[in-house]
Amino acid sequence: MNPKDLPPPTEALRINGERLWDSLMTLARIGGTDKGGVCRLALTELDRQGRDLVVGWARDAGLSITVDQIGNVFMRRPGRNNSLPPVMTGSHIDTQPTGGKFDGNYGVLAGLEVVRTLNDHGIQTEAPIEVAFWTNEEGSRFVPVMMGSGVFAGAFTLEHAYAATDTEGKSVKDELTRIGYVGSEVPGQHPIGAYFETHIEQGPVLEDNDKTIGVVSAVLGIRWYDCTVTGMEAHAGPTPMGLRKDALQVATRVMQEVVAIGNRYAPHGRGTVGMVNVHPNSRNVIPGRVKFSMDLRNSTDALVDQMDADIRAYAAQVAAETGLKIEIELVSHYPAQPFHADCVQAVQRAAERLGYSHMPAVSGAGHDAVYMAKLAPTGMIFIPCKDGISHNEIEDAKPEHITAGCNVLLQAMLERAG
Numbered sequence: 001m002n003p004k005d006l007p008p009p010t011e012a013l014r015i016n017g018e019r020l021w022d023s024l025m026t027l028a029r030i031g032g033t034d035k036g037g038v039c040r041l042a043l044t045e046l047d048r049q050g051r052d053l054v055v056g057w058a059r060d061a062g063l064s065i066t067v068d069q070i071g072n073v074f075m076r077r078p079g080r081n082n083s084l085p086p087v088m089t090g091s092h093i094d095t096q097p098t099g100g101k102f103d104g105n106y107g108v109l110a111g112l113e114v115v116r117t118l119n120d121h122g123i124q125t126e127a128p129i130e131v132a133f134w135t136n137e138e139g140s141r142f143v144p145v146m147m148g149s150g151v152f153a154g155a156f157t158l159e160h161a162y163a164a165t166d167t168e169g170k171s172v173k174d175e176l177t178r179i180g181y182v183g184s185e186v187p188g189q190h191p192i193g194a195y196f197e198t199h200i201e202q203g204p205v206l207e208d209n210d211k212t213i214g215v216v217s218a219v220l221g222i223r224w225y226d227c228t229v230t231g232m233e234a235h236a237g238p239t240p241m242g243l244r245k246d247a248l249q250v251a252t253r254v255m256q257e258v259v260a261i262g263n264r265y266a267p268h269g270r271g272t273v274g275m276v277n278v279h280p281n282s283r284n285v286i287p288g289r290v291k292f293s294m295d296l297r298n299s300t301d302a303l304v305d306q307m308d309a310d311i312r313a314y315a316a317q318v319a320a321e322t323g324l325k326i327e328i329e330l331v332s333h334y335p336a337q338p339f340h341a342d343c344v345q346a347v348q349r350a351a352e353r354l355g356y357s358h359m360p361a362v363s364g365a366g367h368d369a370v371y372m373a374k375l376a377p378t379g380m381i382f383i384p385c386k387d388g389i390s391h392n393e394i395e396d397a398k399p400e401h402i403t404a405g406c407n408v409l410l411q412a413m414l415e416r417a418g
């Protein structure tokens with residue numbers, strides 16, 4: 001055998017960046033917008049076209065296709081030992097109404113490019129490789145978000161997901177049936193040996209630090225609260241300053257503290273007040289009641305607990321000082337999701353071997369990988385996106401970063417798949 005005909009050692013393997021870029025641009029034409037974005041909402045006719053295109057490409061690459069009852073699609077490349085659970089990668093191809101070309105789509109097509117690269121070089125892995133796309137990750141047309149992966153992981157039932165309706169009253173069940181993507185497999189009845197997801201960062205940290213790869217260690221825990229401050233409405237003229245119960249003045253102190261707490265718990269602490277309701281919202285009335293949202297996040301539940309305790313203690317102190325009632329109500333929470341050390345290290349090792357600049361990262365947004373992390377060792381790979389902007393038609397990423405993230409995915413998957 002001519003040495004040139006030997007398969008290359010897998011460490012020297014590189015994906016075909018141009019082919020991946022072309023696939024991204026081709027898929028982005030389905031639902032492409034005038035401003036260069038994509039509007040391909042879950043379970044629409046355009047979603048069907050996008051799904052059919054990706055499934056067609058997968059078939060061309062020799063993959064076998066399985067669809068489950070919530071429309072999640074698994075595209076499988078067999079290994080030498082098919083009794084092993086597959087090393088899986090994936091993401092979503094639905095978009096926001098003003099979505100971009102890369103959010104989700106990159107993770108799916110990067111997986112396909114990994115398979116195409118293995119095919120090019122005739123490399124067989126020990127464990128099978130699978131590329132998945134999950135139904136309705138964005139949650140724009142149907143709530144809840146991350147629907148397909150959520151049903152798969154048992155976070156909520158298939159019936160609950162099926163019953164969700166859009167603003168026109170069309171249900172997930174009917175729309176999934178209409179586009180022909182109700183499969184027979186029971187969601188979750190699909191083994192996963194390990195899961196990796198490649199995604200644009202959707203934030204500004206990598207770009208700000210001039211790094212190519214984010215080695216994602218966790219998805220931030222989130223707590224949402226409503227805070228209500230109750231004072232007393234009174235005429236803005238006759239009531240002297242010392243005799244007021246101004247709910248807005250007290251509320252703004254608590255709002256400032258929410259942001260201060262976010263700063264205090266750097267680097268991953270986040271504190272946001274995004275919604276304020278002032279009653280009666282009249283220019284010459286001292287506000288009697290203010291209701292506002294508080295959003296606290298951090299990389300571990302223990303840190304979020306401390307932030308929670310801090311804001312409650314501060315509110316109690318301000319209430320005692322001013323005599324106004326301050327109520328804090330937790331309205332929803334999502335625990336922090338750490339990723340598996342083995343997968344996180346596999347991503348880091350791959351970035352190092354490939355010579356890409358990298359840094360530890362956390363995800364402030366939810367991803368399908370959050371649910372997969374409850375089922376199997378999971379890791380994520382971030383690449384920079386322009387100005388950190390996503391969920392926007394101007395969302396953009398550089399071809400060299402697209403290529404780099406996919407090379408890291410290839411190496412990390414090969415390390416797991418053997």
Ligand SMILES: [Zn+2]
Pocket residue numbers: 092103104137199367
């Ligand atoms: Zn996404």
